Amino acid sequence: MSNITYQIEHSPAYASLILDLRPQQTVLVEASAMAAMDTSVKMQSKIRGGLMKGVGRMLGGESLFINQFTAKNDSGRVYVSPGVPGDIQHYSIENHCGLLVQSSGFVACSDTVQIDTQFQGFKGFFSGESLFLLRVTGRGDFWFSSYGAILEVPVTKDYVVDTGYVVAFEDTLNYNVEMIGGLSFRNLKTGILGGEGLVCRFSGKGRLWIQSRAIYPLLNFLHPFRPTKSSN
DSSP: OOSSEEEEESTTTSOEEEEEEOTTOEEEEETTOEEEEOTTEEEEEEOTTOHHHHHHHHHTTSOSOEEEEEEOSSOEEEEEOOSSSBOEEEEEEBTTBOEEEOTTOEEEEETTEEEEEEEOTHHHHHHTSOSEEEEEEESEEEEEEOSBOEEEEEESSEEEEEGGGEEEEETTEEEEEEETTOSSHHHHHHHHHTTOOEEEEEEESEEEEEESSOHHHHHHHHGGGSOOOOOO
16 A cells, blocks of 8 residues: 555656655655656755765665655645656555665655665675665655566565566565576586576565666667777
């Protein structure tokens, strides 16, 4: 159930989020993600949680500032568009279960939700992804985005995902980054020649969200077509 009335349109390729706020209701939105809003809605930019938490969000791929939108005397609508074309997913945060989200995945949330960063250590270093994940706790609504469509996977035991496709997962799941098939010369050769490599192995019970596309293969595809400076 959502406390904030919302719609997700144009998914999964170019999803946008529409938030309908009641009078005196507030929502937090990632900086620069607001596309349009009613004049009854007022915006403030804040470093939520103080400077250190703001810096922590920057390490997690987010902006230092978070924009706060409040419908004052009348209800109002806010249109939110993430920077990367893809999907948007809603998640209801409960006190007994939090969420870990990929860097730059935050879109919007209730003002009762807390967003911090969690250092991945060598997991992040060896996976080639961000060293930090966003850790979402508290109680309320939370929306996150991806590059490509979002697929929900219920995990009951073990599950393996390429590191570039992980979007978010509940903190009831444990995870480790490893070479696909284990660490050996044969598996290393198979991973390199087969285009695969490091994966996240999840265990436990909870929900996991993966994206249908990865951004790095797209960048590798576009790399040969980039403009280059002539030597003449």
